[in-house]
Amino acid sequence: MNRLAKETSPYLQQHKDNPVDWYPWSDEAFRRATDERKPVLLSIGYSACHWCHVMQHESFEDAEIAAIMNEKFINVKVDREERPDLDQLYQPVAQAMTRSGGWPLTVFLTPDRKPFFGGTYFPPHDRYGRPGFARILNALSEAYRDDPAGVEQSESRLTGMIRSLQDLDLNQSMSMEPLSQSTMVSLNEAAEAVLGYVDFEKGGVDGAPKFPNTPIFSFLWRFGLAADSEPSREATRVLLRNIADSGLYDQLGGGFHRYSVDESWNVPHFEKMLYDSALLIRLYSEVLLTPNVGSDDRLRFREVLEETVRYLLREMRDPDGGFYSAQDADAAGESNLYVWRKDELSELVKAGALTELQFRVFCSRYGITEQGNFEGGNVLRVSRSLDQVARELAPEFSIDEVQMRELVSGARARLLESREKRARPGTDRKILAAWNGLAISGLVWASKALAFERRDEAAAEALLAAQSAFRFISERLVHGEDRLYSSYQGGVPKLNAYLDDYAFMAMAALDLSRSDVPESDATGYLNWSGRWLSTITRHFRGEGGETPGTFYFTSDDHETLFERPKMLFDHATPSGTAVALTAMRALSEFDSVRFPFENEVRTRLSVLFPFAALNPLSASEVLSCSLLEVLGPVLVSGRNAAELCRHPHVFRKPVQPMFSEADLSKYVVCHRQVCGVPVTETATAAREIATKLKAVARANAA
Incomplete structure (x- = not known):
């Protein structure tokens, strides 16, 4: 049966x-x-x-x-x-x-x-x-x-x-010395080791199949900013540039497929996982929030970011606000939805859905051929720049850049409309706490980047979606004061939550606290983060309150298995241990009595960092956490403090209710328990933050 x-x-x-x-x-x-x-x-x-x-x-x-x-x-x-x-x-x-x-x-x-x-x-x-x-x-x-x-x-x-x-992480041969200024040297060596595996032509890590490996490139980007390492920054830009124009990215509907079967990102494995788009919109956002991006990259990265946010809100969101886990690879044949034959586009011209000029421009832009690049069809990827398309068509047409963008945009919209009539892949409507945490963080960072790019309406929509998803999890998947269920399906929450559920939701709450929300809401989000991190310290340590190394993946009241799993390594998602320690390090800077996590972080990193430094490709999130520990979080308070939280090491400290309007109008920047004098100008506070981050990085690298 x-x-x-x-x-x-x-x-x-x-x-x-x-x-x-x-x-x-x-x-x-x-x-x-x-x-x-x-x-x-x-x-x-x-x-x-x-x-x-x-x-x-x-x-x-x-x-x-x-x-x-x-x-x-x-x-x-x-x-x-x-x-x-x-x-x-x-x-x-x-x-x-x-x-x-x-x-x-x-x-x-x-x-x-x-x-x-x-x-x-x-x-x-x-x-x-x-x-x-x-x-x-x-x-x-x-x-x-x-x-x-x-x-x-x-x-x-x-x-x-x-x-x-x-x-592995408890190997007694490892150093258990606290991280220090010399750690920047080891982080530099780890970054250099990672760069040795980077494909600087096609992006990503060398070889095939090819995954985005977002934790690796998030570390490289953050280290590149801290140490002024242009190779580390460029490795990240090359990845984002190449996947934006690739078959990994859904060129019509937005969002990312799970991986590419080839080293050039031409043909993906067609399933779409919530975590991939969530992690990548955060990375695109972190990059956009700096001046270290050329104008062409900035335009393309913003397009991809905005389109992927729209995809998540259009296709992956439950009506009550949570996000679904995945879309299937299969729909009447694995590649049906995403592959186009050239004669199908010709039929759209005959039907009046495309103009002849749109057809010509689209085929040139996306490399559409009769033979195709996948089983007789074409997985869409950007094959020519708009300038190259214009030159190719110049003997017959004179098209300026604005017209070219309108033609491409119009053709994409018509093809997406036509694609909606095809058999759809199934959507797994299971709502997972962990992956929703990643989506919430990604959307918060997207709202910051889109606001920075003056896309105010899209920024507001992204932030509202993040808040709605958080409300869904906190109302539907929380039981008791601080415990989570892992999964929600068909109105039923189920299963004891895992380390990733608590860690990713704690980070989501921390990210929401530094978004454009009222001071009282920011305080509430910090409290949620602290409660979930405290749950980790109580229930994921192990027998006898064991501290060194990784947290267990399952709680102490979980089903007993023949071995209680731990997880140091990153996979498609970052290590839950590393994410939890990152959030703990930030909160301990706010109030070490209310959030007493500082010793927890330092003790565990003293064990984990030496292993991560020797295995940087598989433990990049530990390296990112170690970078924060060495440089120290920067806290900023004031009415518009959220606007200044554009760097992953900068956090908003809510102003207490008893403060006057005059106090709220001033910014105070704090670092390593030392606060600067209050300033009234946003630009002045931004310069102070940048100076602290750069000065510390230089001192630690010396």
Whole structure:
């Protein structure tokens, strides 16, 4: 009997009609495995995953393969977005046994939930150089029955490997000295090491497949500002410049796909994840909020930022304000929605939807050809600048820049309208606290950048959306005074929140406190941030109040697993430990009695920083946090203080209600518990902030 019909997860719902006797992750499944002396087949995926759909259609919907699964295994299906703890715990099994990870994750467990074999996608029968799933099933069932010693040996090896990975950051050979001014030297060395992997021509990290790796380039940008490192800044600009014009970016609807299958960003894997667009709009915003951007980049980055915000509000927002988690790669064929044949554009001309000139301009701008760049169609990417298009068409048409922009904009709008009539990919309407936290932070920073670019209406809309999403989480996913649920679907909050939920929502609250909101609202957001960070210190430390290294990924009242997972490394999202420590460091600067996190931050960073400095590609968020610790947060107060919070190290300190109007009209800039004299001019306060940041960076680099 398939037991997924009552599950709220859209991913589990996709499998409710399989002929497989699926269980959700539950004690019931493992009790049955124990009673029947069968191994457990654990399949982990997510609703937008293309290869998860492929394995479903090829194997889980195949009656013969399902019969083998039902006869010889207890089958458990898990949504990785609802249970990231299980994904983190078992993902190393596939990496150890196949030298690659990803989804679908397929792991075989003993009834006590320990792994003895694993992989990712398996074809139904032998092909692609991979053994067929049917053969794997029969072989593992036989081994489990006939070779218990071999299974036990494999289980012992894999669980030992998982435990050793969890304890990487506690290696006793690491220095536990507090971070100091000399840390800037180590940060410079880490940045230089990262730059050695950067593709300065195409952007991103060398090789394929290619991911945005936003935590890496956020660190490079922030370090570049602090140390006046032009290579670090340029590495970030090259990434943002290239993905803005690439197939990774939806050139019609805005928003970013998950990754590119090639090193030139031509063809993406077509799913769209909330976290990618959320993290990238923050990075685009941080870059736009500085003078370190040329005019062409500034215009293009602003376009991408505004379009991506519109995409999030148009397609990813629940009517009550929360943000959905993902859009599927598949819609009547994986690439259907995003790929165009040239003859389809010709048909739009015949139908009067496009003019001939729009058609010519669009095809030139986006490199549309008969043969295409993907399976006979064209994934849209900017192939020529507007000047190049104008020169190409000059023998027939005389088009100035303003006309060219209008032609491109008009053609994009018509194609987007036409695209809306195609089969739509599914949207996973699950609302996750962690990813909403990232979206809230991204939208706050977008509102700042759009206001800086004098796009006042778009800035206001972005900020309102951030506030609305925060209100959704605080009203629907909070229980007790300071505890969170992780997931919300169909009116039901569920699952104990993870470290990322608390860390990302605490940072979202901190970011909202430095947005253009009333002083009382800013104070309220700071209080939310402090409560969630205090929850982390109470429930994510471990037995005996253990402090060194990373926080645990699960709380102390979470389901007991064979190993309690930790997470130092960044993945597509930044390390929850690093984000939590960053927010703690900022709040401790406000009031070390009310927010007593300073020692927590320094003790943990003394353990984590040496490891991150040696592994900068995988622990960049720890490096960003360490940079803040070394330079120190800057606090600014005053009625318009939010306008001055344009740097990630600058925070707004709300003015207390008893202050007079005269006090509110003045700015006070504080750094390392020392405050400057009050000033009335915004420009004067801005210069004081910039001077403090630059002076400290120079002193630490010396």
